[in-house]
Amino acid sequence: MQEVIKVESLTFRYSPGEPLIENLSFSIYEGEFFCVVGPNGAGKSTLLKLLLGFLRPKAGKIFLFGKELSQFKEWEKIGYVPQRFSVEKFWTGTVEELLRKVAKKEKVGWIIAFLHLENLLKRQFVKLSGGEQQKVLLALALTKNPSLLILDEPMTGLDIHAQEHIEHVLKEISKDRTVVVVSHDLGFVMRNASRMLCLGMPECRVVYPKDFGQIIRELYGLH
Numbered sequence: 001m002q003e004v005i006k007v008e009s010l011t012f013r014y015s016p017g018e019p020l021i022e023n024l025s026f027s028i029y030e031g032e033f034f035c036v037v038g039p040n041g042a043g044k045s046t047l048l049k050l051l052l053g054f055l056r057p058k059a060g061k062i063f064l065f066g067k068e069l070s071q072f073k074e075w076e077k078i079g080y081v082p083q084r085f086s087v088e089k090f091w092t093g094t095v096e097e098l099l100r101k102v103a104k105k106e107k108v109g110w111i112i113a114f115l116h117l118e119n120l121l122k123r124q125f126v127k128l129s130g131g132e133q134q135k136v137l138l139a140l141a142l143t144k145n146p147s148l149l150i151l152d153e154p155m156t157g158l159d160i161h162a163q164e165h166i167e168h169v170l171k172e173i174s175k176d177r178t179v180v181v182v183s184h185d186l187g188f189v190m191r192n193a194s195r196m197l198c199l200g201m202p203e204c205r206v207v208y209p210k211d212f213g214q215i216i217r218e219l220y221g222l223h
């Protein structure tokens with residue numbers, strides 16, 4: 001099985017002192033639905049930013065599709081859905097204009113239908129509700145038809161219907177793609193993850209579904 005992401009002895013800190021991520025190693029394989037969990041501040045978003053090259057490791061190596069990050073050029077293979085609140089102020093224009101900016105019209109038809117975006121096309125992105133914006137961000141990430149989709153807390157701020165819809169969409173998407181999701185929604189993780197990475201434990205661990213329950217209790221101090 002192809003290693004889509006390989007992380008070797010990764011260490012990162014924002015400022016001098018204790019590293020936020022220390023000597024972390026794991027791989028994500030083609031076709032996985034891989035979840036990253038952990039308490040607030042454990043470094044989940046930071047890890048995604050390291051994987052995407054937005055931040056540089058202090059030590060260790062990251063490989064994407066077998067290439068060292070610094071040599072990796074095929075960014076069209078990767079779709080990224082950031083946390084919604086971190087992008088919305090930078091976006092202007094209607095949903096249709098945003099989609100056009102990143103892809104040709106004929107390429108986005110299936111995405112519009114798949115995500116039920118028809119009614120949103122003429123509306124200003126910044127004026128959409130949280131759930132609507134989330135769907136548009138997902139649509140934008142799908143325009144390149146990426147084989148790896150990375151999402152940072154896709155359920156935040158969504159009502160129960162929007163959550164169900166996004167979960168269904170991610171399930172469908174994951175049938176022929178690798179999906180990496182940071183999530184606080186442990187029900188979502190338990191239902192979908194092939195494996196999960198737990199950050200914020202003394203030993204960050206990759207866990208298989210049979211051990212999810214016990215590790216989550218340990219991770220969050222639940223009894």
Ligand SMILES: Nc1ncnc2c1ncn2[C@@H]1O[C@H](COP(=O)(O)OP(=O)(O)OP(=O)(O)O)[C@@H](O)[C@H]1O
Pocket residue numbers: 014020038039040041042043044045046047
């Ligand atoms: N640009 C930055 N400069 C300095 N410290 C930062 C920066 N970004 C994040 N941090 C700190 O690093 C730690 C990890 O942040 P990160 O956003 O990766 O956590 P997280 O696990 O995604 O948290 P959450 O579940 O709350 O989203 C936090 O203590 C945060 O304050």
